Amino acid sequence: MSIGALTYAAPMRHVRPPVAPDFALLEEATALFEAGRVTDAIHKTLAHLFPGVAIPDLSRDPFQFVQGSSRVTVRIRGDELLVTVPLVRLPTGGSAVAALRYVLGTVATTGQLYQPRLRGDELHLEYTDALARSHPTKLLEVLRTMPTEADDRDDWIVGQFGALPLDRAEIRRLAPEELAAASAFWRAHWTEVEALGKESQRKRSVFFLNDLTAYTIWRVRLVLPLCGYLGVRLREASNVFNDAEEDPGKRETALAKFAREMREVSAADLEASLGHADYALSPLAEGTPPAIVRYFGESDYMEKVEGLRTAGKSFEAAFSLATACTFLAGRYAWAPHVEQALDAALQHAAGKPWREAATSLFEETRALADSFDDDEAKGDEAAAGAGEGAGENGR
């Protein structure tokens, strides 16, 4: 099968618009901490991180929030601050040893403020430290990283080792019509990736391969509310096929193998990995104008794409731009007008001949970059560089 045109699939995942945190609260928290008012500092830090949420007196009542499947509890016990997330209950038999080894080899590590702890047969991620050592920056790091780690790891331990979920937050399953659409997209996507993989082998272009591997990942993440084992499996496999430092042949082989594995996933397994989860902290990075401009402004990337177009390589140019739009839409939480513009660019290019698709994507993405004034475009480059994965363009 060859690819005749770009396809479009409307996102099914629910994304909450980004809420700007109040950094004045964080500054107040730091001042309070430095003045020795550590309990007040913790309260302010939580207020900064969870705008509009009532924060209880932690010495009396715990504060709980949900991050995907993780239920996080923050509480004060005596002169200690505890942040805990239940992970799983260990399976019986030999797979318990494998699960524990996985946890020790992957979840536990150096340079991490929280660690996995085993209480009876229950695995938890835990952070405990003296109140006096709970600086706001430290607390923010724990609250931002530990729940996300737990959200990822619990599914993997359940899926791989047969562990039992432990006090998981509810994930709303997809309605029948949503599930049918998701299932159809899933099959079509992996069939398309397999075909594009063959195209990559024929082209022997690392630029194209980087686009393909980014497209493989981010299109799934953009379209589907993937929250279970398959999401973690995708991340694990992408460590090889999306690693720009890795040998291209090895990447192509890994991608082909993974695409086949994903295409053959049963309907039940797919359904188990789909659902609408709640996230107290957005799992998406905040999208900023510089991230758009870095791709679609006067950039080396656009020069490269323009070079492909003028050389008659419309397929490569269109596919690369579609991948960039997919990556940006899938990786970041955007203001509504940016999200709509990225979505429209993908919709308008779908089904068109390659030359028209490339022109349409080029013009629409350039127009989006031009819509930001100079100050916006220069903004916080650091936020723009927070992309995941590899690829020539940081994808």
Next chain:
Amino acid sequence: MSGVLDIDRLGVFQVFTGTGTGTGFLLSPTLLLTNSHVVAPYRTVAVELRDKRRVPGTVRRIHPKRDLAVVELAQAFEGEVLALSESDELSANQPLQIIGFPVGLPLSITEGVVSNPKQLLDGQPFVQTDAAINPGNSGGPMLDEKRRVVAITTCKLTSADMVGFGIPVLDAREFVANHRDQTAAFGVVCPSCDALLEVYERYCDNCGSDLEDVDLASYFDPPPPHPVVAFVEGALAKAGVDPVLARHGEMNWSFHSGSAPIKIWSCCTEHLCFSSPLVALGKQKLGDLFRYLLSPEHAPLSFDLAGSTVRLNLTFHMSDVFASGDDALSTQVGAFLASADRLDNYLVEKFGCVPAPETQLTFLKEQATP
């Protein structure tokens, strides 16, 4: 080159400081020659014996311009004292061997030829070679076919391939000869007139050069340590570990706490990591071992597995390190070191683990054998 070279018999040793590692070679059993950039700005450094024990060395003489330093060792070292060639008559394409500790690896040899025997850089002559030179080689000897030192490895061009430089041996001979006549405990050679400066003054007594221009003061009065360094080394001293012997480059320390190897490093701007690779997994009781390792009783310490090596870990956030006067943190460091020393044996005895290659269990047992 004549014959097989047993490099471990050579008097060439690795030098450790708080800025990095380098190489030095014996001038006598208690004197080592190296680069000044290897030891500066420290007045005491650590030199590692082949059995991994480290010995303190005191910097006695420094020549910042010629990048040379003499270090007096606290104990006599064994190893072949390499002769300094009496002649600087080298010819292009003449074979050279470079001995040293590239990128922290064990003692290694690289070979090449003299590319230019008197290459002038910044008005000074250097021996240019195409032999591989890497960080860690600095201060090591460049040998000719008769195993004589013909130059001292100093630097390479990072913007080019296979362009390395050595300080000509006659400069080294002169520097060493002058040291033999030195009566002061420490001195720095004036970059302009080669007079020995025993104390820092802004203008050289002999030639009147402005020494502030060449930042000579830092050799006499090293800058205060970074707060993280001050914290770690204070905590180590409190736990009975000599910080000088523990230094392993910038924000990096490595040493043994009893039988357990300890590594301390700052992995990022936010964290200070302590880790000890204790043992390798055995073949039995793994379920019990894993449960033990994940038990909450160890907090704030934790374990992880790096491949099949069990590591004991402790992580501090920099906000804690920068908070002044938190003795509890130093106490935690002491507890970590004591636990590492105890737990490697415990894991072997209780769970059938095997000593990790890096532990000194075997070494210590041999030492205990009459």
